[in-house]
Amino acid sequence: MLDELTGKGLLIHHWDTDGICSAKLLLEKLKGKDITNKTPQLGNYFLTEDELEQYSKYDFVIVADMSLPEDNILKLAENAKVMIFDHHLGKVIEKVYHHNPVIKGENPDLYPSASWIVNDFLGNDVNLFGLLGIVGDHEQKIKNNKEFFEKITVFCNENNLKFEDMLKMAYLLDSNYKLGDKSAVEKAPYLLLETNSANGILENKIWNENLAKLNNEITRILETPSDEISGIILKKINTPYNIISTITRKIAWESGKNTVVVNSGFFDNLDQIYMRSIKNAEPMIQRGKSLGFKCGGKKEVLGAIVPKDKSESFVQEILDFLK
Numbered sequence: 001m002l003d004e005l006t007g008k009g010l011l012i013h014h015w016d017t018d019g020i021c022s023a024k025l026l027l028e029k030l031k032g033k034d035i036t037n038k039t040p041q042l043g044n045y046f047l048t049e050d051e052l053e054q055y056s057k058y059d060f061v062i063v064a065d066m067s068l069p070e071d072n073i074l075k076l077a078e079n080a081k082v083m084i085f086d087h088h089l090g091k092v093i094e095k096v097y098h099h100n101p102v103i104k105g106e107n108p109d110l111y112p113s114a115s116w117i118v119n120d121f122l123g124n125d126v127n128l129f130g131l132l133g134i135v136g137d138h139e140q141k142i143k144n145n146k147e148f149f150e151k152i153t154v155f156c157n158e159n160n161l162k163f164e165d166m167l168k169m170a171y172l173l174d175s176n177y178k179l180g181d182k183s184a185v186e187k188a189p190y191l192l193l194e195t196n197s198a199n200g201i202l203e204n205k206i207w208n209e210n211l212a213k214l215n216n217e218i219t220r221i222l223e224t225p226s227d228e229i230s231g232i233i234l235k236k237i238n239t240p241y242n243i244i245s246t247i248t249r250k251i252a253w254e255s256g257k258n259t260v261v262v263n264s265g266f267f268d269n270l271d272q273i274y275m276r277s278i279k280n281a282e283p284m285i286q287r288g289k290s291l292g293f294k295c296g297g298k299k300e301v302l303g304a305i306v307p308k309d310k311s312e313s314f315v316q317e318i319l320d321f322l323k
């Protein structure tokens with residue numbers, strides 16, 4: 001199916017380990033074709049008007065590990081043949097080739113990453129990159145998925161690796177987006193093609209320096225005191241790094257308390273807000289959406305991007321919700 005693609009191609013992929021590994025596998029298979037790769041503006045799970053405009057001049061577009069909005073996909077499909085390889089929840093987009101077993105009713109535990117789905121689609125044997133996307137998306141929690149943890153363990157044993165090495169590789173790949181470096185994310189699949197090895201990742205000098213920077217910044221932030229309001233931890237931070245989810249998780253897990261973190265340093269005109277709650281966050285996510293914010297999450301997590309002049313009142317609403 002990929003063999004039939006002709007003309008100029010574009011690969012759009014998620015900025016994380018799973019997206020980068022999926023891109024590596026696809027680019028490897030598409031070798032010899034005229035194709036470039038892009039990740040969206042970091043933090044955006046959609047394409048901007050500018051991106052849509054630039055991306056409408058391609059003959060084929062492949063989307064990996066991203067559930068872009070249907071209207072984005074349909075816009076791309078006006079001029080191009082579109083193929084999607086994904087495992088996020090959502091609905092099937094009928095007009096394009098949409099390969100996502102999870103939205104077609106399959107058990108998500110059997111399709112734990114886009115890299116796995118892509119690797120399987122390409123007919124490859126189990127390999128580092130198919131598995132690394134899984135480790136990136138699930139980290140330690142993959143140990144609860146018996147079937148896949150077994151596959152990872154077997155692979156590690158055969159290749160003289162430890163699970164911790166797999167985790168470290170995922171952190172190294174993720175360091176690019178956490179530092180906010182979009183072009184480094186876009187270069188990463190080619191570095192993987194070049195090295196094609198675990199050691200090449202583990203010994204990448206720049207990625208190791210990135211990780212050290214991120215760890216220093218995380219430590220610095222965790223050492224500054226937080227406010228506590230009626231048992232809720234509120235932490236205001238100012239960092240250019242995309243580490244708000246890591247910070248929130250660490251504070252919430254260590255304290256066992258409802259936690260709200262506000263970062264004013266990532267976007268120029270917007271604040272990042274992150275909440276981990278003991279109760280179901282869903283009503284607050286709905287509230288954020290109804291206020292017109294980019295807002296999402298899951299059962300106990302809310303993430304929102306809010307204009308700076310609305311940030312304080314939204315944080316107050318979150319605090320009232322948690323009280």
Ligand SMILES: [Mn+2]
Pocket residue numbers: 018019065087113114137
């Ligand atoms: Mn993924």
